[in-house]
Amino acid sequence: MKELNYDVVVIGAGAAGLATAEVTASAGRSTLVIDRDDFAGGVLMQCIHNGFGLHHFKEELTGPEYAERLESAARNAGAEFLLQTTVMDFNLADNENKELLALSPEYGVMRITAKAVMLAMGCRERNRGNIGIPGRRPAGIFTAGLAQRLINMSGLLPGKSAVIIGSGDIGLIMARRLTWSGIPVKAVVEIRPFPSGLTRNIVQCLNDFNIPLYLGHTVSKINGADRVESVEISPLVDGVPDSSRSFTIECDTVLLSAGLIPENELSKRGGVTINMTTGGPLVDAWRMTNIPGVFAGGNVLHVHDLADYASDEAALAGRHILDYLNGKRPGREFPVAAGGNLRYVTPNEYIPGEKTQFFMRSLIVEDDAELIVSLDGQEIMRKKLRFVKPPEMLSVEVPGELTARGGQLSFALNGGGR
């Protein structure tokens, strides 16, 4: 059994993990990045479209280009990689030495110890069971990401004509990709009255190709015995599918793009406390979980709109991993709460007196909203926000002097048209 020892072990070599590894390795800390796949880069490698890097690298890149930059930076800084390697178990209780058990076809079973662990496992797609689409179980139903991997990485076509359920970004990107691959997309069906994906993707991936988007509609049935033959679509009336106005679209393929779930099964095994709203760990201002020395960032923490933001967050966690290894601790922290019209705010704790950037997701769609920040119920800050909607993450920087006295910090959105 191979025994390994590092200052930092990063689990997941995607947009988040690579960014953390670059930071910790650059500072001279021995860093190991572990990934289950045969290559580094994670899901970026199947995202062959452009639109990556505008924030993180200040230039527009494709997913693989973006991944390659991150990977080279991490490798050049001295980070080591174990690919095709799966972490099976965790013992995080010991503050000094976290123990990981990993498997790889190259080295077999490995016991890896680390002073700090970065959780960067990303997320998985919600599947048919999660969204409860009734009907039969023919072949031809794919999550959008699986279809993307089949086409972009293996050159395999998953069908001849498709309907996409959900208007998440991967689904929108795939609507365009399928069209370009000669697979007509007959409809994108979104249960909500507004799209789940970014506006730029609605324009570039649907409108430019005249792909119909059915908002406020749901797929009430999938038909087909061996392979999908058609789907039945119903409009929602007062929140309930109206079967009297159902219509059928013939297709042999159904793609699901109905949201992402942070992959925290491993974290849970290690005793990390999970935020029931985001599905990611509860973290403090350092992006440190309830277990000292265990950090999280990127989509494993909360689902980001852009890979760039995931990388930024993970790099921030990396800088605090260095603080942690240098013996610093965040000191006393206070809780952060999501108030009216907000789904969640991250991080879940802040350090009084320190300038902090907060990220949050709206529950409402508003053209003209106000974000109100309060400390122990007393308003300390107000920010006007244009075009607030759930798919687009909001962020606000709260100056340190406003929070110096400590207390519960809460964020709330005021809708327009007051």
Next chain:
Amino acid sequence: MKEFDVAIIGAGVSGASVAWQLSKYRLKTALLEKCADVGFGVSKANSGIVHGGFHHSKSTLKARLELQGNLMFEQLQYQLDFPFKRNGILVVAFSEEEMETVRVLFRQGKANGVRNLELCGRDRLLQLEPKLSPDVVGGFYVPNGGTIEPYRYVFALVEGAKKGGVELFTNFKVAESEREGEYWQIKSADGETIRARYVVNAAGLYADEVSKIFGAEEFTITPRKGEEYLLDRHTQASVSKVIFPVPSKVSKGILVIPTVEGTIMIGPTAEMVQDKEDVGTSSDNLHRILTQVKHMISGISVNDVITSFAGMRPTMPGDDFYIDISGKAPHFIQVAGIQSPGLTASPAIGEYVKDLLKKDGLVLVEKDCPKTVLPEFKEIRHMTPEEIDAKFADDPAYAHVVCRCEKISEAEIVEAIRRGHTTLDGIKFYTRSGMGRCQGGFCTEKIIKIICRETGMSPEEVTKRGGESKIIVGELHRGEK
């Protein structure tokens, strides 16, 4: 043309049990299955419960076979290595009226000779199963009840039978038959023909149609649909024993079933339908199931649902098994109407049918059989790190995790393929890959590649479950060469 002593039609749990029994004798036996793999019909959607022998009166054939079958699983597991656990059954009541039914069932179980039955008050029940709702009034405990992976059980029976010389024909849908002298000539829909002296009709949902093809008794199989929902193994409602409500006239009710592999299943519904292939699920039924199970185990949440499926019980008028020598067609044995508790009864059905064949003149000569027919195959999720490392030394595939949710190694996928399971569903049923929370989102592509590598198939030839259930329809145009 291939000639056999016996042809068994249908490789579900009944046909497979008969095949396993017959493999112990000097016979040439054919097992004919219309699907691409065995157990793909009624059996695959079974709840996977080894019932406790208290639901039905001993006056019925199904109760007698259930009681006998229940006792045979340890021996079978030893010989054939499949996941089975005697983790016990609880029947729970939420009112004094329901307790009356509990007492009736308890007495029926006693009368049937079920051992170690225990009538329980509220405290005893909550001690046995702390996840039960505190509103529970009482119930009874059946320690000899258990759970089994139904597809693995069928796979093991068929594999064991094959080791004993039984020949399996998949994709063989019986279409025509003709009696010629001592033989039945049996033709498949694809035109393949075999001959057999005896025929066992274990065609499940289609036993009525097969009976007709052989000119035997006319009867109707009506499907009774059951929807099941599978929950993530991390659910708060993870119970250790099978939880039954007080049953109704038509079904044993909606249950909470801890599968042998640690996930939780809730269901099944019981709904008479017309179409034998109508295995769709509906959102109304999901909500009905949830409401009923939450009443028993309040921690169950809709957010824990990772997938759903539906299966069919092949029911017949009278609601008993119909296992008999045909009075109309020569050397034709009917094994029909095998609904619940068919899986529990199956080992006994195998013996019962063997005896009927003997009664009908088939000469049975025992042969030497090995004590364990299928050696134990251990999955990495059941191994210690040291054990995995030892296996890795011979085969690196043991340390290559393909399915992350259920922790399935490449070695297990390859094993499934080498044992003849070359569809995605077949591999899923053998290994559990794709049964976890991501439902194949991450591993499907990898498994397709392994199938192609091991079998020489092209990606376009790989199917979900045979027939036209193709996954890939073509390749991306790569431009001019």
